[in-house]
Amino acid sequence: MAVKVGIPSALLYYTYYPLWRAFFNEIGVQVVTSGRTTKNILDKGVREALADACVPIKLFFGHVMEIKDQVDYLYIPRVVCLNGKTIYCPKFLGLPDMIRHSLSNIPPVIDVRMDTRQGRFSLIKAYQELGARFGASKNSTLLAYCKARLVLIRYMSLLRKGLTPAEALSLLDKPGQSKIAAPPKTNLRFAVVGYPYAIYDSFISVNLLGKLRKLGVSVLTADNINPFLLTLQNNCHLPKRLFWTFSDIALKAAHFVFRHGRVDGVLHLTAFGCGPDSLVNKLIELESKKHREIPFMTLMIDEHTGEAGMATRLEAFVDMVRRRKEARLCKS
Amino acid sequence: MQKLTFPRMGESWRTFKMLLEDLGNEVVVPPRPSKRTLDLGVRYSPEFACFPLKILTGTYLEAIEMGADTIVTSGGIGPCRAGEYAMLHHKILADLGHNIKMVVFEPPRFYPFNFIKNVYILNRARHSIRGIIALIKKAWRKLQALDNAEKLSHVIRPRELITGTTTRVYRKGLEWIDQAYTNEQIIDAETAALEALRNVPQNPEAEVLRVGIVGEIYVLLEPASNLEIEETLGNLGVEVERSMFLTGWTRDNTWTETTEGMTVKAAAEPYLPELVGGHGRDSIGNTILCAKRGFDGMIQLAPFTCIPEIVARTILPKVSRDYDIPVLTFFLDEQTGKAGMTTRLEAFVDLMRRKKHFRQGNGLLTG
Numbered sequence: 001m002a003v004k005v006g007i008p009s010a011l012l013y014y015t016y017y018p019l020w021r022a023f024f025n026e027i028g029v030q031v032v033t034s035g036r037t038t039k040n041i042l043d044k045g046v047r048e049a050l051a052d053a054c055v056p057i058k059l060f061f062g063h064v065m066e067i068k069d070q071v072d073y074l075y076i077p078r079v080v081c082l083n084g085k086t087i088y089c090p091k092f093l094g095l096p097d098m099i100r101h102s103l104s105n106i107p108p109v110i111d112v113r114m115d116t117r118q119g120r121f122s123l124i125k126a127y128q129e130l131g132a133r134f135g136a137s138k139n140s141t142l143l144a145y146c147k148a149r150l151v152l153i154r155y156m157s158l159l160r161k162g163l164t165p166a167e168a169l170s171l172l173d174k175p176g177q178s179k180i181a182a183p184p185k186t187n188l189r190f191a192v193v194g195y196p197y198a199i200y201d202s203f204i205s206v207n208l209l210g211k212l213r214k215l216g217v218s219v220l221t222a223d224n225i226n227p228f229l230l231t232l233q234n235n236c237h238l239p240k241r242l243f244w245t246f247s248d249i250a251l252k253a254a255h256f257v258f259r260h261g262r263v264d265g266v267l268h269l270t271a272f273g274c275g276p277d278s279l280v281n282k283l284i285e286l287e288s289k290k291h292r293e294i295p296f297m298t299l300m301i302d303e304h305t306g307e308a309g310m311a312t313r314l315e316a317f318v319d320m321v322r323r324r325k326e327a328r329l330c331k332s
Numbered sequence: 333m334q335k336l337t338f339p340r341m342g343e344s345w346r347t348f349k350m351l352l353e354d355l356g357n358e359v360v361v362p363p364r365p366s367k368r369t370l371d372l373g374v375r376y377s378p379e380f381a382c383f384p385l386k387i388l389t390g391t392y393l394e395a396i397e398m399g400a401d402t403i404v405t406s407g408g409i410g411p412c413r414a415g416e417y418a419m420l421h422h423k424i425l426a427d428l429g430h431n432i433k434m435v436v437f438e439p440p441r442f443y444p445f446n447f448i449k450n451v452y453i454l455n456r457a458r459h460s461i462r463g464i465i466a467l468i469k470k471a472w473r474k475l476q477a478l479d480n481a482e483k484l485s486h487v488i489r490p491r492e493l494i495t496g497t498t499t500r501v502y503r504k505g506l507e508w509i510d511q512a513y514t515n516e517q518i519i520d521a522e523t524a525a526l527e528a529l530r531n532v533p534q535n536p537e538a539e540v541l542r543v544g545i546v547g548e549i550y551v552l553l554e555p556a557s558n559l560e561i562e563e564t565l566g567n568l569g570v571e572v573e574r575s576m577f578l579t580g581w582t583r584d585n586t587w588t589e590t591t592e593g594m595t596v597k598a599a600a601e602p603y604l605p606e607l608v609g610g611h612g613r614d615s616i617g618n619t620i621l622c623a624k625r626g627f628d629g630m631i632q633l634a635p636f637t638c639i640p641e642i643v644a645r646t647i648l649p650k651v652s653r654d655y656d657i658p659v660l661t662f663f664l665d666e667q668t669g670k671a672g673m674t675t676r677l678e679a680f681v682d683l684m685r686r687k688k689h690f691r692q693g694n695g696l697l698t699g
Binding site for chain 1: 420645
């Protein structure tokens with residue numbers, strides 16, 4: 001029986017899961033995920049994690065609790081830096097340690113360190129280390145890594161077309177078979193700025209994307225924007241780049257959509273108590289003041305976010321944006 | 333002429349004031365954070381920014397009212413948020429209509445030119461390079477004197493006979509050091525201040541508990557933000573050893589890491605091998621070192637939503653179990669009340685005292 005490695009479906013899952021799964025499958029390791037977030041998972045996470053931590057971290061704890069008894073290893077890489085410039089939130093850096101030292105009865109944690117600032121081949125080295133752990137030869141590990149990288153590129157291009165991670169994953173699994181519903185004709189387009197692990201987790205975001213779709217709004221996220229256009233944002237006129245990768249992308253995406261995104265509104269989805277977001281949100285807010293023609297709203301989520309409250313706020317926002325747009329059309 | 337101000341952190345403002353004035357600048361001394369400072373800070377800062385950012389926003393606004401137009405502050409290279417705060421403060425102040433110049437010192441180890449440029453901006457009196465070095469050395473000596481006086485006050489306070497004497501003598505000593513302007517005067521003032529502190533009438537039989545304080549640097553160093561926790565503990569008969577002083581931190585972050593920093597890193601290695609920014613790893617390392625030195629307990633101070641300290645806090649219970657040392661954590665924000673904190677501290681001190689008695693073989697104390 002193959003070794004089973006558990007990957008909690010939270011945080012970096014939404015960005016790198018296809019790569020990890022392809023890599024592990026190539027070297028003959030079975031991957032188990034914790035599936036979609038449920039109330040049960042959230043409750044477990046809230047119970048185990050520190051009260052002051054943000055919701056995504058609590059969810060991660062919950063997902064770990066969910067799969068810890070089904071797997072031989074937990075794969076929680078210590079992702080420090082992947083582009084040579086920006087790092088990840090300090091909570092990501094300490095994630096394997098937090099899990100290891102605060103949960104009891106968990107399987108061994110695999111925490112390879114990934115830091116591209118340490119040299120050009122450090123990522124390959126990290127995956128070699130991973131492969132060696134499961135007894136794969138150097139060559140097959142390298143091959144597996146290259147294949148996994150290609151899968152990731154396909155996944156990213158699917159996301160750019162406007163698919164959600166769940167849709168993109170199912171399309172990767174069964175190319176050509178699964179039908180992706182064509183986006184409905186809508187007359188409004190919103191940009192949703194925020195971190196992938198909050199936006200795409202339909203439970204914790206209280207199904208934000210689905211609700212918007214139902215209200216007749218098409219959605220643009222940072223993943224739908226070509227990374228090249230984001231790099232062109234020229235560091236958003238800040239003297240210093242934001243340190244954290246996701247925050248950097250979110251801020252650049254916000255600047256991009258404010259300037260030439262041709263959107264009718266911008267939503268910033270943030271988690272209660274998120275450290276980097278306290279800066280990002282303020283910076284986006286300051287930027288939005290310069291673009292009065294595009295309405296901007298911040299949505300804050302936490303473990304108590306109610307379905308009704310969120311729906312009311314969204315409906316009100318959409319109604320106002322729609323009315324404003326109609327009024328403008330009439331005037332011109 | 334530019335009027336400078338800077339963040340206020342404990343008593344260090346005395347040094348910075350002297351240094352900046354020596355360089356030929358006019359200095360606006362930032363006022364001690366008060367209720368009003370907090371109100372201003374909370375109103376204009378992002379809600380979930382950490383406590384230091386809010387206090388500093390308030391302090392800057394108050395200093396601007398007093399006429400300051402340039403802010404000298406520190407930068408950073410992450411992953412802690414504080415590295416971006418200079419930039420954010422600049423934006424917030426600009427949004428409020430204050431046209432302020434920021435002079436941001438990045439770690440000179442990584443940005444030597446930034447350091448030279450900033451010194452050039454601040455050097456109004458056009459001192460020679462040698463002159464500047466002498467001035468910095470003098471300021472450094474003063475900072476050490478201030479830190480030494482504070483360290484000694486932590487040792488004396490729990491042993492004093494009449495409550496409040498140490499604090500009074502310490503305040504007087506600070507004034508002496510503050511008045512000293514040459515190297516010799518600083519050394520004399522320091523000696524006098526330390527001597528005066530040692531002469532505070534003490535109770536040799538006082539049963540003193542030793543507690544280490546770890547956590548985020550700003551709330552550790554600024555008594556207004558931690559509600560004078562050291563004084564409160566001292567009055568409860570606890571000798572406090574703070575893991576961090578400005579002199580030590582500056583040494584570790586400007587040129588090389590000292591051996592002290594290395595041991596902390598090594599101690600934290602099995603629990604947190606990664607630098608998570610701020611002082612998360614130091615909190616864990618120092619807790620272990622203090623436990624090995626036989627401390628009775630540890631207190632962790634952190635601003636609410638502080639990311640590195642949340643990581644540390646998640647791991648600390650394990651450290652506490654492994655090394656059998658009690659750890660109490662305070663997440664501080666503008667809502668923290670002094671009475672609530674004192675109650676928690678009293679309970680914590682009681683528990684530590686009982687544990688100590690039990691260990692000494694006096695049996696379980698009840699009632």
